[in-house]
Amino acid sequence: MARNVTSGRKTINTLAAWAIGILIFFPILWTILTSFKSEAQAISDPPIFFFFDWTLENYSVVQERSNYMRFLWNSVIIAGGSTILGIIIAVPAAWSMAFVPSNRTKDILLWMLSTKMLPAVGVLYPMYLLFIKMGLLDTRIGLVIVLMLINMPIIVWMLYTYFREIPGEILEASRMDGASLRDEIIYVLTPMALPGIASTLLLNFILAWNEAFWTLNLTAVNAAPLTAFIASYSSPEGLFFAKLSAASTMAIAPILLLGWFSQKQLVRGLTFGAVK
């Protein structure tokens, strides 16, 4: 149904939307701006917005002090690995829940989600001890496994929702056409659910990239990703806001760019099923 929206009202809506957008984006903007200030200007009171002496000094100091590329590479491996591994395991799981549900399917889904309600710190000790026993402490493979498990409920839930939208008759047709279960998933289900799988992949990559609890607690040097890189600038010699900001900007830049270029896919994926 078309609604009458006056141009005055439109302007107000637009302004409100921009205001909210800027409000949400402000901390990130402030971080980026601060990264170009000198330490003195970074903590000046009243704060300076744009009219400071722009400098790249913080970036060169950060570059000298730590090996950015190593942290970046760890982040890519950990976020990418956990997401891909998670999808490979979750596709068959979501397939069975969507197409051959039992009486318990809803319970299983809720139970999986309930693990997200537990504060992560509640299982830190057992996890830490397990990691020591299994020699996984400060290894990439250990973090890949943990982050995959952490995000598994979300991956399964998202895929389940997408799969439910696919007509069962098409899968039945493939069975009649001689497809084995493996063929059915690879040649029919996955290509049809590709937009959904891509959104799931993106969202979980972002979640894994930003995950800071487990990555900080279970790594030291070898497997430390960008979250640890930021944290390493946060305290020991007092607060150096400009350098901390430079490190933060460097850490979030890759994911910000990824999000920017895939925003269409992300929005479509997150609102999937809401509008038909």
Next chain:
Amino acid sequence: MGQIVLSKVKKAFGDVVVIPPLDLTIEDGEFTVFVGPSGCGKSTLLRLIAGLEDVSSGSIQIDGRESSDAPPSKRGLAMVFQSYALYPHMTVRKNIAFPLRMAKMDKAEIEKRVDNAAKVLNLADYIDRRPGQLSGGQRQRVAIGRAIVREPSAFLFDEPLSNLDAALRMGMRLEISELHKRLDTTMVYVTHDQVEAMTMADKIVVLNAGNIEQVGSPLDLYHKPKNIFVAGFIGSPKMNMITGETAAAHGAHTIGVRPEHIDVSDSGGTWSGVVGVSEHLGSDSFFHIHETGLADMITVRSGGEVGFTRGDRVSLTPRPDMIHKFNEQGDRIS
């Protein structure tokens, strides 16, 4: 080659028995139609044969092989679905080639068969389009193409024409009949449309609440319905059912007369009544007659030139050799 034998096949979902134990033999090369009102279990029966549902008990033999536990892919059957169920991400060519690809056939042979099917079904012009770019009739042809390339031992059709408009439906009906004649392969066809059943079938299976009411040729069912259910279901408009004294006079609990077996005239008939709604189709006219004292309404079919209108008093004469008699249980007395 394509004989299908069901013995004591039963299907229950939990406590709900959809199909009580049932026996049926579909001969090789036969065009068999399952017909019945919605919810009678005809689609479930087809899905049991296909292997998309598991039987609760009993056995299904296809080509003499016990197949009750075989997965759909191992039964050698092809199915055409009501929604066509084409793969939306594949072109027409890939859709048709899919079953052959799954059978690991070599590329040259796949190409040959797909081209052949496309030619037979007039799909050559659309071969590189996707299903989304095709009309309903074209999609249905692709679905049939996908079924025929594998050269299955039998085809299963689940209400394949119900999504098409009337004109297209008639065309496709002829095409499927034509295909059956040419391939000479067993076909099992589910429909709720008795016109499709009557025109296409070698053998009709009338189902009601999971039970087989009657199995026979279309004309068998029309002329010798085994009971009131079949009598009422086959034939359009429905057979008139008359109970009471008139029936008793014929030695029956209920008698049935088809609308086309009652002659209507100005005067001098066996029964009389007043014309209510009349429907003129040009070739035929249907009159709905009230106040006959026999039933709420008697439907009569006569030639298009007969021109009674609402309120006319008319005489009705049933043809004596065309009166069907049924006992109290609703079974035919002959």
